[in-house]
Amino acid sequence: MATACKTSVAAAAAVLLLLIAVAVAPVSASNLTAYSVVGCTGNNITWGCGCYNFTGYKGGYFFNYTAGQVGLFYFNTGCRGLYIPVFFRVRYCWFHIFNSVKILC
Numbered sequence: 001m002a003t004a005c006k007t008s009v010a011a012a013a014a015v016l017l018l019l020i021a022v023a024v025a026p027v028s029a030s031n032l033t034a035y036s037v038v039g040c041t042g043n044n045i046t047w048g049c050g051c052y053n054f055t056g057y058k059g060g061y062f063f064n065y066t067a068g069q070v071g072l073f074y075f076n077t078g079c080r081g082l083y084i085p086v087f088f089r090v091r092y093c094w095f096h097i098f099n100s101v102k103i104l105c
Ligand SMILES: *[C@@H]1O[C@H](CO)[C@@H](O)[C@H](O)[C@H]1NC(C)=O
Pocket: 027, 028, 029, 030, 031, 046, 047, 048, 049, 066
């Protein structure tokens, strides 16, 4: 009886920890800063989860990859067609061929 009770308490605690982990995860989500002028200068904008066009911000990017949040770099706008998955931190400050990016969360 006592053992069964302890087991269910442990299980409940494990579930709780899991919920906390899920709730905390978005805080450290990958994000991407895009720049309007080549050399990673000019205006910048930072994006979190979702799909964004590079329109107006094609002067470089910094993709701050954090565990699990992969970035898909698309050749087309609107996150359509071919893409390259990026699962590492990358800073690129020159003209690039991508027109949109989707950060998966
Ligand atoms: C970018 O990521 C950092 C660290 O995870 C976070 O503090 C910040 O709020 C994020 N910014 C956006 C716009 O998602």
